[in-house]
Amino acid sequence: MQKKLIEVCYTPADYAYFKGKFEIVVVIDVLRATSAICSAINNGVNSVIPVSTIEEAKDYQKKGYLVGAERQGEIVEGFDFGNSPYSYMKPELKGKDIVLSTTNGTRAINIAKEAETVVIGALTNLDVLCEWLAKQDKNVVCLCSGWKDNFNLEDTICGGAIAENLLRTGNFASNEDSSVAAKYLYLTAKDNYFGFLKASSHRRRLKKLNLNEDIKFCLTPNQMDVIPVLRNDRIEKLKY
Incomplete structure (x- = not known):
């Protein structure tokens, strides 16, 4: 049997090289968009609509949607929440369709949306995602959201974790x-993500904003068993 491919793309700027060659794209934005999306779906949110621009987010807001918007790590003024995973754990969000726009993650999702299957990956759903991917018998690319088209450590480590898990299957x-x-990078960091990423640029960025609890949450693996999947421009819970 011919082996399937598992590759890691460091930033959306590099995605053109991988585009069209992989049936499954795993979009990763550990700090914090994909961690927040996993939390939302795990909490019973019906769907998350990812939009790339603040203008699109405002249009949805005018239609009555609850909208989360984040830029530079902070909530955009005038919106309901940002991209903290804790914002999406509220009981009142269960069953709702919400909109999210972030600096990097939602843009990466929309860049990949033409792929056959787009799923959302984070450290918080790592094991269940890897188990599901291993059963699909399809080529997989991990698309790291990075930071404004630049490489970042946390997304790359998560992509490396997925790669290592799938390679181990043979x-x-x-x-x-x-x-x-x-x-x-994953093998070096896996015993202490928090310590390894202490000097990373985005962790320092978030720490300045007093978001250490968010960081700890996002860097704690396997807290949930949901796999969010993009269908018709909405992210929903994958039934597997």
Whole structure:
């Protein structure tokens, strides 16, 4: 049996190289968009509508939607919430369709939306996602959201974790050095994500905003068993 590919793309700016070659795209924005989306779906939110611009978010707000918007790590003035995972755990959000726009994560989701399947990955749903991916018998690319088209550590480590888990099955292979590097970053960091990422640029950015609780939550693996999937421009719970 021919092995399927698992690769890691560091930023949306690099995605053109991978586009069209992989049936499944896993979008990753550990700090904090994809962690927040996992929390929302795990909390019973019906769907999350990812939009790339504040203008789109405002249009949805005018239609009566609850809208989360974040730029530079902070809630955009005039919106209901930002991209803290804790914002999406409120009981009153259960069953709702909400809108989210973030600096990096929602943009990456929309860049990938033409793929056959787009799923949302984070450390918080790592194991269940890897188990599901291993059963699909399809080529997988992890699209790291990065920071404004620049490489970041936390997304790459999460991509490396997914790559390592799938490679261990013996049914996947990697050809790209980006994937090899991501895997070894993960293996170096996996026993202490919080400590390893202490000097990372986005962790420092969030720490200045007093968001340490968010950071701890996002860097704690396997807190939930949901896999959010993009369907018709809405992110919903995958039934597997």
